[in-house]
Amino acid sequence: MKQLLDFIPLVIFFILFKVYDIYIGVTGLMIASTVALIITWIIYKKIEKVALFAYLMIIIFGALTLYFRNPDFIKWKVTIIYFIFAIILLASQLIFKKPLLQKLLGKELNLPTQIWNKLNFSWVIFFIVCALANLYITYSMSQEFWVTFKTFILPGITLVFTILSGIYIYKQIDKNSSQA
Structure with a gap:
């Protein structure tokens, strides 16, 4: 909902x-x-x-x-949000030594720190790539394409990446439970 x-x-x-x-x-x-x-x-x-x-x-x-x-202001919103998310995730891993994803999901999922680090870092890369893609599309494509990209393509890509992250977590849970 x-x-x-x-x-x-x-x-x-x-x-x-x-x-x-x-x-x-x-x-x-x-x-x-x-x-x-x-x-x-x-x-x-x-x-x-x-x-x-x-x-x-x-x-x-x-x-x-x-x-x-x-309209450049609303177009920049996407880039800024994604860069901020990437910075927060990266800082949680490098400065605070505990990936934010582990803090958010660690109560429900028991995974080794290296797995949380990989997952967290993959989201950092994802957000940076999306931010850069938004910048590229903002300045090299039509406004009409940018609106379609922002409304449907970015959420679709995010959904796919979330599903892939879930599959990765599931496989890691499976490996860890078989090793225990």
Whole structure:
């Protein structure tokens, strides 16, 4: 249900962009994201930090896009979010010596530190590649393609990478339980 609530604002953005323009799309994204956040709060009585951060980025970069009438602001939001995620994951591993993914999932999954490090680092690389892909598409492709990329391709790629991470974890759990 949460994933659907996160995806609906993107679809609204896409539809309004297609019917009107980027500015109406961004306005719709901001409104729909606010409604989705409120519904999430009503249903679950809490809002995850990542969801709140993403929402604030939508509002800030959406407002900049509308105020300056420059779509580059909303396009940069994706890149900035992905770079921040990559930095946080990398810092958790290099500075704090405990991968953030282990902290988030370690209660449910018992895996060796080296597996958590590999998984965490693979997400760092994933976020950097997505951020760079967004930059490339922002400046070398049409705005129409960027909207499609942001609305459908990036979430699709993220879903595939999440599934691959799950398969990797499952295989590691299987190996660890057979070694125990």
